[in-house]
Amino acid sequence: MIVEVRQDVIRLSGSLRENYWPALRSAVSLQLKAYPNGIIIDGSRLTEINEAGAHTFLEASEYIEDRNARVVISGLPEHILSEIRKIPGARSQLPLAATIEEARASLAVGGVEAVVEKKHRPVVLVPLVGDWSRALEYAAHHALDQRGEIHLLYIIVVPRAMPLGVPLPDKEREARETLNDAEQRLKRTGITVRKLSTRGRTTIEGLVHFAGENPANLVLVAYSKTDFEQDVNLLHSLLTAPCRRPLSQLVVFFTSPLPEMGSTDVTPSILVPVTGAWTEAVRFCAVHAAAWRAEMHLLYVIQVPRTLPLDAQLPEVEREADLTLGEAERMVKKHGLIVRCYKRRSRGFFDGIAKFATETKPRLIGLSYFRSDVRDEDSRYIGISTICSESPSDVAVVCLSGASPPSG
Missing domain, CATH: 3.40.50.620 (HUPs)
Known part of the structure; x- marks a missing residue:
């Protein structure tokens, strides 16, 4: 088999008749350091595979799942996939895309903009969940007061039966549209806005994992009171979700319907x-x-x-x-x-x-x-x-x- 590395793509060609993962793993690790938003393993030029070769993808899926690695596998021919399906666990856990373009689009949504470890300005993190449009007003007050940034976070929920990195074109499109909508609403404020996304098995799991890995000065979440009435455990779930690093300040809003024009007091x-x-x-x-x-x-x-x-x-x-x-x-x-x-x-x-x-x-x-x-x-x-x-x-x-x- 021939392995060709070009930018964010590792291309496999020829016949795969042995478990090539130990050698391939080194290339994957190096490329992930160079392209932290994700890389693609393209198998469109593979011509044949046997059971031993199929174990390459089993171990690849375990590596991706264990590390939540930003790796998508693209272009596998049907007869190659057929052989991989015979290995228990390999096919169900592989993040697959039909083409390199589809894989790259998926990775772009999953890592729209990396958050640097050291921030020069205060950060207000706003997850785009619940009543997020109301959360933006409150977040803008704090960002303007602290001369900080607002980081918008979209959480793509991935069913547990699927690998976290699997391309989900419809959800990824919704993520882009929602992030762009939120950014547009903040445009007139002059606040620096960064658009981010992450993946999780649930919205809250994705949020607390991301916030634990990327600390913000303030995490601001909003739900309508109707949401709270329908799920009284919302706040408890946020406070008890496992988190690698405790959130220094989490603010949860429960919002009421906006008052009609003319019904507010002169002095609020x-x-x-x-x-x-x-x-x-x-x-x-x-x-x-x-x-x-x-x-x-x-x-x-x-x-x-x-x-x-x-x-x-x-x-x-x-x-x-x-x-x-x-x-x-x-x-x-x-x-x-x-x-x-x-x-x-x-x-x-x-x-x-x-x-x-x-x-x-x-x-x-x-x-x-x-x-x-x-x-x-x-x-x-x-x-x-x-x-x-x-x-x-x-x-x-x-x-x-x-x-x-x-x-x-």
Whole structure:
């Protein structure tokens, strides 16, 4: 057999009558270093193959699957494929394309633009999932505030019965169209935009794997509240998916329908309940308050036990509320924003937040917790669900890596 290497193509010609993978593997490894977006093994000039030669493609498929390598095999004649099909596992796991052009198009979608390890500017990563068009507005606020870039990520979902690198022309076309659409929506902002794609067995698996390999300053995901109602485990799935490197700051938005023209207040507001890692919620929401010229409303909910009347004397709790609100108010004023502080009493903490939001109709509610606190505490997760279902506002949950520090 003859092996010819030309740019991103390794071409096989002639008769393949032995397992040639040990020798071919070296060429594949070298070419992947030179062409990290992917290479093509073209077999269109193979004339014959036997069982031993077919094992070349079995070991190639194992190499590609184990390393998630960007390798596509093109042009295999039908009689060659027929022999390969006799080897269990080889045919089903091979990423195949009919031609070099089709293989190259598939690789182009899978690696539209490489993310460099060291970034000179802050990066906001926006996966094009759920209500991604609404996510773009929030991402633009942060990119402009930090003078950063927005990286758009499309996740191509590949069934588990197929190799990750298999060409999927329809999905790849959809990826290109969606990435171009998102880029066009950001064109007027002047923000540097990079279009990226990855593959995964599920959307969330693909997202967390990519984000773990390519750290961003902020990962911003948006789902409509309808999505959340239909799958209440969305947030939990994002927080529990295995990730090589914990995401430093993941923000999940649950969006409400946009208000009709003329129905918004003259001065919009953003509500930050003083709970959890509230200082991060203040920092995050201050960016949007500045962009919208909105007021920041700080809320301290005093939870009153059912054994006491709602107006019971609770001097220690009141004092703690005043001190915390004072600290939060000073923090907001450093951002040059208008701030208003509120105290409310309620039997349920999250019920109190939802009721206040229903009355005041803020444009956004910002919550912040450490990932483990949301992931491991059912009451907190249920509380977030309550706010999403009962309030008319967008809800942002800022999820910080690690666990909350011990009290005291």
